[in-house]
Amino acid sequence: MDYDIIIIGAGPGGIFAAYELSKGDPSLRIAVFESGNELDKRKCPIDGDKVKACINCEHCSIMSGFGGAGAFSDGKYNITNDFGGTLHEYIGKREAIGLMEYVDEINLSHGGEGTKLYSTASTSIKKLCMQNKLKLLDAQVRHLGTDKNLVVLGNLFKELSEKVDFLFCTPVSEIEPIEGGYRVEAGATSHTCERCIVSVGRSGSKWMEGLCRKLDIPTESNRVDIGVRVELPATLFAHLTDELYESKIVYRTQKSGDNVRTFCMNPRGIVVNENTNGIITVNGHSFEDPQRQTENTNFALLVSKHFTEPFKDSNGYGESIARLSNMLGGGVLLQRFGDLIRGRRSTHERIREGFVTPTLTAEPGDLSLVLPKRILDAIIEMIYALDKIAPGTANDDTLLYGVEVKFYNMHVKLASNLETRHPGLYVIGDGSGVTHSLSHASASGVFVARDILGKL
Numbered sequence: 001m002d003y004d005i006i007i008i009g010a011g012p013g014g015i016f017a018a019y020e021l022s023k024g025d026p027s028l029r030i031a032v033f034e035s036g037n038e039l040d041k042r043k044c045p046i047d048g049d050k051v052k053a054c055i056n057c058e059h060c061s062i063m064s065g066f067g068g069a070g071a072f073s074d075g076k077y078n079i080t081n082d083f084g085g086t087l088h089e090y091i092g093k094r095e096a097i098g099l100m101e102y103v104d105e106i107n108l109s110h111g112g113e114g115t116k117l118y119s120t121a122s123t124s125i126k127k128l129c130m131q132n133k134l135k136l137l138d139a140q141v142r143h144l145g146t147d148k149n150l151v152v153l154g155n156l157f158k159e160l161s162e163k164v165d166f167l168f169c170t171p172v173s174e175i176e177p178i179e180g181g182y183r184v185e186a187g188a189t190s191h192t193c194e195r196c197i198v199s200v201g202r203s204g205s206k207w208m209e210g211l212c213r214k215l216d217i218p219t220e221s222n223r224v225d226i227g228v229r230v231e232l233p234a235t236l237f238a239h240l241t242d243e244l245y246e247s248k249i250v251y252r253t254q255k256s257g258d259n260v261r262t263f264c265m266n267p268r269g270i271v272v273n274e275n276t277n278g279i280i281t282v283n284g285h286s287f288e289d290p291q292r293q294t295e296n297t298n299f300a301l302l303v304s305k306h307f308t309e310p311f312k313d314s315n316g317y318g319e320s321i322a323r324l325s326n327m328l329g330g331g332v333l334l335q336r337f338g339d340l341i342r343g344r345r346s347t348h349e350r351i352r353e354g355f356v357t358p359t360l361t362a363e364p365g366d367l368s369l370v371l372p373k374r375i376l377d378a379i380i381e382m383i384y385a386l387d388k389i390a391p392g393t394a395n396d397d398t399l400l401y402g403v404e405v406k407f408y409n410m411h412v413k414l415a416s417n418l419e420t421r422h423p424g425l426y427v428i429g430d431g432s433g434v435t436h437s438l439s440h441a442s443a444s445g446v447f448v449a450r451d452i453l454g455k456l
């Protein structure tokens, strides 16, 4: 065999699997195949000047390359079983938390020291939420910030590249079971290994579907989360963000009984475009460095949709809604809350006259032409509910960017050690449908590495 272990994908799942394996047994021959670039060559061409919109690069620098989808993220590592994935259902709650804490230690020892760990334990905000029909989920969150997150990734790469072979710009096309292991094909080259860890994240979801079909690995459809990104003056949410940094708040709507939740809160951050398979959606992040902070806070409001029979393509549904916003706005649409509730589109002039300056250039429009009524009603209800704990949330000038879609990979059928029905073939991270966060994806990498080390 060319390698003992081949890891596919250099996102947090793949990185932490490689880290733990090479630390546990330095004699192991490990290779990481990554379809994107190394960290310092990852550059999105959109500069807002010459290139204003996505030009569909062969490998999206935002989603692919060393660091995976999380490289330019806000670097929020949530230590919790309440959200971010269902790893605990496979490995147990205590072990999952222990692994997330271990990942946190590694991040701290690789450049993340000095960053703040926020916690919901003993906060009075919990009671305030309950009094207003809102639920604050329990979590600890380490906020690395986009800048420190890149420092940590750079240090991890420096250390790992001495022990592990990294093959960048090398998308894997096939994995074929052979006697005693697997053949991994990437373009014209092919390599063999005893064990293979697949960690291809959301950007590898279509490829993953094909692989499961080919290797007869059962899958199940997952949910899709659809909503908007809210941007408002940071001061309105300061009492929440100063204490908790990110608060995950859930509200059950009166009208439909649907749950709406806050997601990915970025105090003093910026709103950004996200490209998933050529569809432009919205996201956000923030910087640890005060010089790079803005006067706005942004967060998503999301409603989950899970389809069963006869329609199962939750992601296809989310994509169609996102495509509609791209069709009307050429990308992401932007609307003032006041315009939305008055049933009129926003215009450049109305946005300019408002008191909140958008941090992302997006086309003013009408989100009610894009989002299904049930989802839009739920979001509006949630904004009024949040207004009770953070007065001003429902101001006319609050900005709504649409659409934000969180796609989830289908659930790959895995044993409790995250191994497929093919011995030695593991699926971890977001590509497995088990995780959907930095901390859970990283923890799943450490878990599988330890499982393999235990068998060697």
Ligand SMILES: Cc1cc2nc3c(=O)[nH]c(=O)nc-3n(C[C@H](O)[C@H](O)[C@H](O)COP(=O)(O)OP(=O)(O)OC[C@H]3O[C@@H](n4cnc5c(N)ncnc54)[C@H](O)[C@@H]3O)c2cc1C
Residues within 6 Å of the ligand: 008, 009, 010, 011, 012, 013, 014, 033, 034, 035, 036, 063, 064, 065, 066, 067, 068, 069, 070, 071, 072, 073, 074, 075, 076, 077, 078, 084, 170, 171, 172, 173, 199, 200, 201, 202, 203, 204, 207, 264, 274, 283, 284, 285, 428, 429, 430, 431, 435, 436, 437, 438, 439, 441, 442
């Ligand atoms: C803008 C943004 C902000 C985010 N912010 C946060 C946050 O603050 N906190 C949080 O918890 N989560 C955040 N997330 C989510 C988080 O980034 C993911 O949950 C996490 O990166 C998943 O890790 P992963 O290793 O499973 O997959 P990924 O990070 O997606 O990595 C998978 C890698 O596999 C590669 N790949 C795919 N297919 C192939 C193939 N066939 N061959 C070779 N390589 C392949 C991809 O190029 C990619 O680099 C954010 C995501 C985005 C996009």
